[in-house]
Amino acid sequence: MERAGSSPSRRRLLKGTAFAALPYTLLPSPRADAHPAPVDHPNAIWEPASPANYTAADRPTGDPVDLVIIHVTQTTYKNTLPVFWNPRKQVSAHYVVRSADGRVTQCVREHDIAWHAGDWDYNARSIGIEHEGWIEQPEYFTTAMYTQSAALTAAICDRYGIPKDRAHIIGHYEVPGTDHTDPGPHWDWARYIRLVNAV
Numbered sequence: 001m002e003r004a005g006s007s008p009s010r011r012r013l014l015k016g017t018a019f020a021a022l023p024y025t026l027l028p029s030p031r032a033d034a035h036p037a038p039v040d041h042p043n044a045i046w047e048p049a050s051p052a053n054y055t056a057a058d059r060p061t062g063d064p065v066d067l068v069i070i071h072v073t074q075t076t077y078k079n080t081l082p083v084f085w086n087p088r089k090q091v092s093a094h095y096v097v098r099s100a101d102g103r104v105t106q107c108v109r110e111h112d113i114a115w116h117a118g119d120w121d122y123n124a125r126s127i128g129i130e131h132e133g134w135i136e137q138p139e140y141f142t143t144a145m146y147t148q149s150a151a152l153t154a155a156i157c158d159r160y161g162i163p164k165d166r167a168h169i170i171g172h173y174e175v176p177g178t179d180h181t182d183p184g185p186h187w188d189w190a191r192y193i194r195l196v197n198a199v
Helices: 010-015 017-021 077-085 120-124 143-160 189-198
Strands: 067-072 095-097 104-106 126-131 169-171
Touching: 067 143, 077 095, 095 143, 104 143, 120 126, 126 143, 143 189, 169 189
Parallel strands: 067 126, 067 169, 095 126
Antiparallel strands: 095 104
């Protein structure tokens, strides 16, 4: 469960330079003993987050899903996944989208509650999508990333009956009480919503 107050922010956890410098062989990897799980999005690959970093649930039976929250990792794709694998980090997202080719990786099943928004109510009612890159570096927001992410968001909206508009597809900065600014000023919302509705 997310902690309020003194816990480090999601961004600080993702940006941790000391952690990023660790060799991958020293990091706990759920892949060693994990059973392959069916993904919720047909084009996604499965790289499960540690069960310590999300809440098992039965959505939408227990909680309705009515939001998609867009994030930017503030680090690379390959450095994001080990953060979600590490049970001490207490952070996860349902999906990560890679910049170069738009690869979609699922880390938490949609019926479970990922810890990505910094607000329990928003976590409980949303699907979180991380995008590789930095908010101040728009070159990370490639056509492949926009296209694949929009297809993912459209599919999520269709599954849960979520309207494909800016009231229901929001940035992390729009979560009440957050100190986050992602996806930042270079994220092209008009383009993104247009792509989501074109799928």
